[in-house]
Amino acid sequence: MAKPKSGAKKTTPAGKAGAKPAAKKDNTARLDLIKNASKRVAKVATKLVKVASDAAKGGAKAVAKKAAAEKAPAEKPAAEKAPAAKKAAPAAKAAPAGKAATGAKGGAKAGATFTPPAVDKPRPRATKLPPPGEPLTKREMEQLLTAGEGRGVMGEGSLKGRLVVTNEMPHLVVVGRDKRELTFLLQGPDQEILPAYVDHKVSVSGLIRKTTNHGGVVDVRKYSAKKPEAEVVETPPAETEPRLRYLSPGEVSMATAAGMGAGIKGFAAVRGNLEMTGEEYVLVVSNGGTRQQVSFIIEGKAAGKGLRKHVGHTLQVMGVVDKTSGWGGRIAAENVEPRPSEARAVSRDEMELVHIEGEVPTSVDVKLNHGLTVRLPEQPGFTWAIEPTVAKRVGLREANFEPGTNEGPATREFFFTPRNPGNFEVEFFLAKAFSPSQVDRSFKINVTVKP
Structure with a gap:
């Protein structure tokens, strides 16, 4: 194997010698590209979110989520591998189109849930008339x-x-x-x-x-x-007095009873003895001659001078009875009918009578089951009376009113028939008519009943 020459170094490829500085420049350019792309993506996403929120509020959240999801991979750190950086650029370019499509889908989805209010349409009306028909029978x-x-x-x-x-x-x-x-x-x-x-x-x-x-x-x-006429509401006239009615038998008995029935008013027929006090006619209906006497002043069209001939007799008067107190009141007479006087309970024939005339306090002796008469002059508006208990004890039988003659005063005669022996004190009161509690004067007599 051939050895290299002495002092000679191994040959290094030109590409490899300058690889490191070139890689650094490429990475810097790629990072700038990624940053610029991410800014553009963020701007486009913001615009899409605003458009989607205006179209439908419900799709805003979906658009924001998808924008954030696509923004995250665009902002990856620069330390990623070069192939990932190469793929980022074309992805950034395609991002606006994909983002718009996604926003459109989200808006359409949100719009499906929102239903605008329906516009009221005018109801169809029949404006054409049909041809005339047959008249109704x-x-x-x-x-x-x-x-x-x-x-x-x-x-x-x-x-x-x-x-x-x-x-x-x-x-x-x-x-x-x-x-x-x-x-x-x-x-x-x-x-x-x-x-x-x-x-x-x-x-x-x-x-x-x-x-x-x-x-x-x-x-x-x-x-x-x-045009409808305005309805005039008629106000009923104010009734000055209650509506009159016919009194029932129970109410009539209350009207003639002493101390009862004050305030009773209505149509009725009552019977009693006719008397006079001054120029007024008085009908005594019960307890005559006692301080519980019930009497009514006769008024109206039937209370004329023709009644004078019936004084001291029994009459039946029909009209409006108004009992103002427990002791009497007034009668607006419409009809007056005389009635036969009731037969006296006790006959004065074959009876020894003791007579007292005027207001003379005295003492008298009376036989048992015989008679005692007391005659007293009356004044207009006043009447003589005795206590009811004394009347029962001494035996009061009658209290007869007698009109005056020759313009003389009227008198009242009390007739007693004692049934029990003993000494009795009888007091006579000149009391105001219809108010027996108002006494003008009084006097007493002592009665001794002998067997």
Whole structure:
């Protein structure tokens, strides 16, 4: 084997001698290319993201994710191998086209989930009128206006009712034969104008078709509308007094009872003895001569001078009874009828009577089961009375009112028939009529009942 010459070095290929510096230059150029490409990719991705977000908000996230995914491999470190760097340049050039396609797909996908609101389309309206039909007969008109009947009836006629708008369409509400309402849809060229007459009284004529048992359709050829009149609400007059009524038997008994029924008012017929206090006629209905006497002043058209002849007799008065207190009130008499006086419970025949005249305090002796009379002058507006318990103890039988003669004062006679022996003190009160608690004066007598 031949040996090299002395002092000679091994030959080195020219390419290998300058390989290292050349590789460094190539790497620097490639790094600059990659950086420039990544900047362009980032700008294009940003524009695509904005476009996608404006088109559909839902696709923005998808575009951003894909842009970030493609941006990452473009920014790989420069220490990668040269073949990877060579592939990066053509990938960077193809990136904008691929990115746009991806953004378009993402936007289309996002747009599929977003549905824009539907635009309300005007409903079709029947504006053409059909040819005239046969007029409705009287029988068909009755069926047409009867709720629950007449389905399929059709013909020319007219209807009146109140116009309403339902679902933006004019309808005529007609009151049928049995007061039930029927609803008819109004069609024709005037269908756009009729809603302006809502709540008006409208009369239409045209082709009427009853499509259901409770309504139908009217092709309006003519119509007329009347403005509804303003309803005037009549306020009922204020009642100054309660409505009068007939009193029941229970209310009548309360009206004639002492201390009860104050405030009762109504029509009734009451019976009692007629008396006078001054110029007023008084009807005593119960407990006459005691401090529980119930009496009514007679007023009205029947309270005339003709009553004077009935003073001291029994009358039945019909009219409006108004009991203002527990001791009486007033009667607006409409009719007065005399009644026969009741027979006296005790006959004065064959009876020894002891008589007292005037307000004289005294003492008297009376036989058992015999009589005692006390006569006292009365004043207008006042009446004489005794306590109810004393009247029962001494045996009060009658308290008779006697009108005065020759302009003399009226008097009242008390008639007693004692049934129990003993000594009794009888006190007489001159009290105000209808107010027995208001006493003007009084006096006493002592009665000794002997067997």
